[in-house]
Amino acid sequence: MSRIGKHPIKVPAGVEVTIDGLSVSAKGKLGMLSVDLTDDVSIKREDDLIVVEPRESSKKAKTMWATSRSRIANIVTGVDTGFTKTLEITGVGYRAAVQGKDLVLNLGYSHEVRYPIPEGIKIACEKPTSVAISGADKQVVGQVASEIRAKRPPEPFKGKGVRYGNERILRKEGKKK
Template identity: 65%
Template sequence: MSRIGKHPVPVPAGVDVNVSGQTVSAKGKLGSLSLTVIDDILATLEDGKVVVAPRNDSKRARNMWATTRTLISNMITGVSTGYTVNLEINGVGYRAAVQGKELVMQLGYSHDVKYPIPEGIAIKCDKPTAISVSGFDKQKVGQVAAEIRGWKPPEPYKGKGIKYETETVLRKEGKKK
């Protein structure tokens, strides 16, 4: 039995959840999201909580039970409070700024790197070396942060590059004389 899947997902105040057939939709102050549940999983709304259960005892149903519950939980959390991923830029002359609908980064290349900000995502640069990616869709926020980090991942000798705020870069010693 799934330890995660058996817990119902509580619906906070201010969030409207609708379960119709295999579609679960959540609407809150930040936006609205919907999820189509696979046929092996049954999602119902009972007493202000979303209950997820497998329809049968197949391997796919057991695998997707907790996954579906977590996706619904992420959806409800996203439309009520949202998600934020913070990135740090390390390196001499490395900086970022938001100009209109683009994130413009100077990362040691001969040109500026321009990243168009997608719909539903807000990017802020409080300092030139700090980027904050926020939005209500957890998958989209993580994907945008990974794409920004992909322009210049941190290198192990000096630690230069873009890294997550919680990430630790394993440093190497370098050459010896």
């Protein structure tokens, strides 16, 4: 039995959820998101709860049960409160700033790196070494954070580079004489 799939999803006040066959859409203060699911699961609405159940007891149906429940929970949370990822920039002279619709990164290269900010994503730089990425779609927020981190991943000797806010870098010892 799925430990994740058996929990119903509570719909917060101010969020409208519509179930149309295998498509679920949610509309809230941060926008509208929808997700298409497989026919291995059934979705029911009971008052302010959404219940996801497998249609049969096959292995695929059980795995899609938890996946479908998580995807529905992510769109409901996304349109209500949104998701945020934080990136930390470490290194002498490494910094970030938002200029118009671009994120400008100075990462030790001979040129500055410009990253165009996608639609539906907000990027804020409270400090020059901290980047906060927020938006309604959890997948897009994670993808943008991953693409920015890939511009200069952290290296293990000095720890310089772009890392996630909660990421720990395993440090290596340098050469010995």
